[in-house]
Amino acid sequence: MPHLTFLWLLCFSLFLQEPTSAQTCPSSCPGGESEVKFPFGLNPNGNRNGRCSYPGFGLSCSNKTGALVLNLPESGEFRVSFIDYETQQIWINDPDFCLPKRFMESFDISGTPFVSKFWYTFTFFNCSTEEVAGAGLRRIPCLSNDNYSVVAYETDSFVDSASGLQSTCHSIKTVTVPFAWYGWVEGVRLEWYKPDCRSCVERRGDCGFKNRTSQEIGCFNLPSQAGLPRSAKYGITIGVGIPGLLCLIGLGCFVGSRLRAYGRQRNLPSTEFSTSISPLPAVIITGLDGPTIESYPKTKLGDSGRLPKPNDSTCPICLSEYQPKETLRTIPECNHYFHAKCVDAWLKMNASCPLCRNSPGGSAPITPSISSSSSSSSSSLLSA
Structure with missing residues (x-):
């Protein structure tokens, strides 16, 4: 024991x-x-x-x-x-919240288990505030003051407004970092x-x-994904299904007998009903017209394949990654990006954003009027 x-x-x-x-x-x-x-x-x-x-x-x-x-x-x-x-x-x-300063000092992920798919090279410039304002450039607030402004541009894709910085502004430093400029926010x-x-x-x-x-x-x-044994499932199906079916048959017989009794009590041997039922209006959401779609802004990616947002690496419609020189279209109300050809085909059939389902405007639900001919014959009720 x-x-x-x-x-x-x-x-x-x-x-x-x-x-x-x-x-x-x-x-x-x-x-x-x-x-x-x-x-x-x-x-x-x-x-x-x-x-x-x-x-x-x-x-x-x-x-x-x-x-x-x-x-x-x-x-x-x-x-x-x-x-x-x-x-x-x-x-x-x-x-x-001043990542540019950290990048100018040092940013290195070597010796860590982390990687990044996208690396970009930027050059920082020190310019006068008047030059930056006149050129319409975007300054880095945490590195600038009232007397001077610090700006940065991707080295491999200089535009006309930025190329002039090499002659009018002082170059500070060139860094390679795993993000695009818009990602610093x-x-x-x-x-x-x-x-x-x-x-x-x-x-x-x-x-x-x-x-x-x-x-x-x-x-x-x-x-838990094992669930009940197959024999137990069969037992539950038989034990619940057969009584449930018998209950439905009994309920149908009861309702039928009550309806027949009610008909006999009312002494209505011949009652004719002819009713025209107007169905509920069907609401159809039509797509956008061509001019409305073309009014939405387009963005053409540069040779570097820089993305418009840090999280938008693939088109939500075709699920393929954005490639350099591809044309993207933006839905203004929600600022979501898609391949232009993908979202144009979508908007022709649907008047809503494929990602957030918000209606961008320019269309309205169409409620077609459905006419039903009401050919109703008068119901004659025979009095007892």
């Missing part, structure tokens, strides 16, 4: 053990950001290779603001704006490929280490 009790306690303790290692690591910063998930983790003292994260993915909390911080070994600390675990992308920004987008947790995230599981002694990862806490 004591042996049986011991075996029972041993089996019960094994059953209660967790299949994965439980780590007591903080999951968020006091600043109120969203929860930090694997492969990222909040390591003590901002260690990039601590036990709470995959090597190179250590984060920390800012002592000043409590915001989430990523430390790049060659470039210093950057504020984490957003992490997309499904596409494995991270957006970072300067804590003081929202930050820099970086990606990672290892570890690859995309499949686990898509299946709504938790990606993490399989154990404490290796870097092998696994997917845990997946939603």
Whole structure:
């Protein structure tokens, strides 16, 4: 008997053990950001290779603001704006929101697990405020003051208004950075490929280490997909389906008998009803006309394939990446970009944005009048 009790306690303790290692690591910063998930983790003292994260993915909390911080070994600390675990992308920004200054000092992602698909070379110029205002150039506010203005242009695609800067302005520095000029407002987008947790995230599981002694990862806490055994499903179908069918047959017989009884009570042996039913107006959303579509602005990409927005790397309609010298069209009300040929075909059939479904104007729902001939014969009711 004591042996049986011991075996029972041993089996019960094994059953209660967790299949994965439980780590007591903080999951968020006091600043109120969203929860930090694997492969990222909040390591003590901002260690990039601590036990709470995959090597190179250590984060920390800012002592000043409590915001989430990523430390790049060659470039210093950057504020984490957003992490997309499904596409494995991270957006970072300067804590003081002056990324151009950081880029002029140093920006290097070597020695990190992060990469970027797009790199651009920019030249910074120091110009007088009058020259910048007269040329209609965009100044960098955090690097400019009332006496001078700092501007930057992509070196490989100088336009006429910018080419004159070489003779009238002082060149400060040329840098190569993984973003386009318009991306400086929202930050820099970086990606990672290892570890690859995309499949686990898509299946709504938790990606993490399989154990404490290796870097092998696994997917845990997946939603239950096994369901009931097939025999149990058949039993439920038969047990519920047959009584339900019998109930429907009985209900139909009851309703039919009540209708027949009502007819006999009213003594209506011959009652003729002829009713014309006018259906509800059908609302048809027509597409936009040609002049309206052509009034929407077009943008032609340069030789570098620079994108209009940092997140618009593919056309939402045909799902193909934008290529250099392709023509894009913008829907003004929502500022969404598409291939011109794709969105023109769409707008001819639909008067709404393919991405956000907002109506850009220029069309209205058409309610066709549907006439129904009301040839109704008078219903004669025979009195009892």
